[in-house]
Amino acid sequence: MKELLPAYAAGTLPAAERDRVRAHLAGCPRCRADLAAWQVIARAAAPAGPAPDPARLVRAVLTRSALGGRPAHPPRRLRHLAALVPAEARLIRPAVPVASTLVMLLGVAIVVVQAAAAAPVGAAQVLALVAPIVAAAGVAGTYRSGRDPAAEIVAATPTSGRLLLLVRIALVAGYDLVLALAASAGLAAAGAAGTASLNALVGAWLGPMALLSSLSLLIAVRFGPDVALGVAAAVWAVRVLAGGVLVGDDGPARFIVQAWATTGPVLAASAAVTVAAVILAGRGEPGTGRRATHPM
Amino acid sequence: MARPGAGSDEALLRSIAAGDAAALARLYERYAGALFGYLHRLAGDRMTAEEILQDTMLAVWRSASAFEGRAKVTTWLFGVARRQAHNRLRGRSGPEPAAAELPDRPDQGAGPEELAIAAAGGTPVAAAIDLLPGHHRDVIALVFVAGLPLADVAEVLEIPVGTVKSRLFHARAAVAAALTAQEVPE
Numbered sequence: 001m002k003e004l005l006p007a008y009a010a011g012t013l014p015a016a017e018r019d020r021v022r023a024h025l026a027g028c029p030r031c032r033a034d035l036a037a038w039q040v041i042a043r044a045a046a047p048a049g050p051a052p053d054p055a056r057l058v059r060a061v062l063t064r065s066a067l068g069g070r071p072a073h074p075p076r077r078l079r080h081l082a083a084l085v086p087a088e089a090r091l092i093r094p095a096v097p098v099a100s101t102l103v104m105l106l107g108v109a110i111v112v113v114q115a116a117a118a119a120p121v122g123a124a125q126v127l128a129l130v131a132p133i134v135a136a137a138g139v140a141g142t143y144r145s146g147r148d149p150a151a152e153i154v155a156a157t158p159t160s161g162r163l164l165l166l167v168r169i170a171l172v173a174g175y176d177l178v179l180a181l182a183a184s185a186g187l188a189a190a191g192a193a194g195t196a197s198l199n200a201l202v203g204a205w206l207g208p209m210a211l212l213s214s215l216s217l218l219i220a221v222r223f224g225p226d227v228a229l230g231v232a233a234a235v236w237a238v239r240v241l242a243g244g245v246l247v248g249d250d251g252p253a254r255f256i257v258q259a260w261a262t263t264g265p266v267l268a269a270s271a272a273v274t275v276a277a278v279i280l281a282g283r284g285e286p287g288t289g290r291r292a293t294h295p296m
Numbered sequence: 297m298a299r300p301g302a303g304s305d306e307a308l309l310r311s312i313a314a315g316d317a318a319a320l321a322r323l324y325e326r327y328a329g330a331l332f333g334y335l336h337r338l339a340g341d342r343m344t345a346e347e348i349l350q351d352t353m354l355a356v357w358r359s360a361s362a363f364e365g366r367a368k369v370t371t372w373l374f375g376v377a378r379r380q381a382h383n384r385l386r387g388r389s390g391p392e393p394a395a396a397e398l399p400d401r402p403d404q405g406a407g408p409e410e411l412a413i414a415a416a417g418g419t420p421v422a423a424a425i426d427l428l429p430g431h432h433r434d435v436i437a438l439v440f441v442a443g444l445p446l447a448d449v450a451e452v453l454e455i456p457v458g459t460v461k462s463r464l465f466h467a468r469a470a471v472a473a474a475l476t477a478q479e480v481p482e
Contacts, residue, residue: 003461006439006440006461007439007445007446010439010440011443012443012444012446013445037468037472038468041421041436041440041471044420044422044424044425045337045422045425045436045440045441046333046441047336047441048336048342051328051332051333051349052328054324054325054328055321057324057349057350057353058317058321058324058353060350061350061353061354062317062357064354065354065357065358068354
């Protein structure tokens with residue numbers, strides 16, 4: 001019986017049970033005292049004022065619904081990435097793609113002009129010289145540097161630096177790749193003198209481009225973009241000299257030329273170096289990098 | 297509870313899910329007193345209770361389509377209100393008040409008689425209820441303010457009915473003990 005008293009005091013008992021309790025209470029002083037205690041609680045717990053006006057409340061709710069939008073869901077990964085690419089593209093200084101295009105056009109112009117000359121230079125050789133250094137220079141500039149006007153904001157974003165770096169590499173390397181492919185296709189279609197098939201043309205620069213770009217990236221992550229650019233230029237100069245001036249059929253020169261070709265091992269090494277660079281990018285700051293917050 | 301007909305709670309929720317603001321107003325009018333009283337008792341002050349009430353009706357407005365009809369509309373509604381209250385009151389004032397000073401066991405010598413006497417003497421019972429730990433206040437508010445049957449209270453709190461009853465008795469004993477403790481020094 002005692003168990004029913006709270007609900008009886010609250011007035012939530014079904015009619016049958018309510019009548020049963022009422023009949024019992026008439027003859028049981030202990031239960032009447034118990035009920036009185038529950039009634040004290042029920043009265044004390046009752047609200048002090050009326051509920052807010054319905055019209056006002058509903059208006060406030062609809063206003064909040066219209067203004068507030070949906071509760072913030074974390075963005076889906078793919079959609080997040082899709083939004084990240086154009087956002088990063090805006091951060092790349094226009095000088096980078098413009099300079100790449102100009103250098104590549106210069107290479108094409110040399111091929112075309114040389115084709116008219118007495119001793120034509122092969123289009124494959126020219127592209128193999130130009131495309132890698134263009135891509136390496138572009139990639140060297142992708143890693144955030146102190147001169148990047150967005151560096152502090154980038155350092156403070158919740159998106160990981162590695163992901164941002166990957167997106168930038170994909171953008172810049174992809175752009176340079178498209179540029180070199182376009183130049184190759186254009187030359188192959190024009191049928192300039194000494195032009196091999198499109199496959200052979202692409203093969204002439206793809207391996208060196210991948211290797212030089214990945215090296216450039218690794219150095220940029222560790223030592224900053226200036227060092228990366230310098231090292232890439234120096235390494236490439238050695239390769240050019242080995243291929244042209246220091247033509248020797250044996251010795252180191254031949255080994256150097258072989259190391260800069262479109263082969264499986266070279267592409268695999270490039271991928272490994274890129275992975276190493278991305279892992280390293282998450283570890284710390286490059287020498288010239290700046291932290292979003294400075295240690296006190 | 298009304299059958300799923302034209303004016304039933306379920307029909308109102310379906311209209312709300314379809315974007316009918318008048319249905320939201322009607323559902324609110326139906327439960328305004330119980331909902332607001334419950335939230336007022338949980339929050340302790342009118343301003344906060346009104347904010348949570350808005351949160352609750354906003355959640356109803358947005359998620360009415362998620363109501364699957366497995367529970368009663370009443371228990372679903374108070375479940376939503378309870379979650380919203382929890383969201384807003386979480387971490388508001390540090391640890392649960394007075395859990396240490398209010399004995400949790402019923403056999404403290406403070407029985408219903410003491411409670412009735414204290415109330416008759418004008419001792420603020422409401423203040424003692426406000427000092428109860430959250431899970432006790434929740435049960436008191438759902439039973440006596442919202443006026444839900446014990447079975448519905450159990451469903452809202454997701455605990456067995458027996459636990460609802462024992463919490464009620466513990467809460468009453470704690471209030472009685474607090475009141476007699478106040479009486480002693482005077």
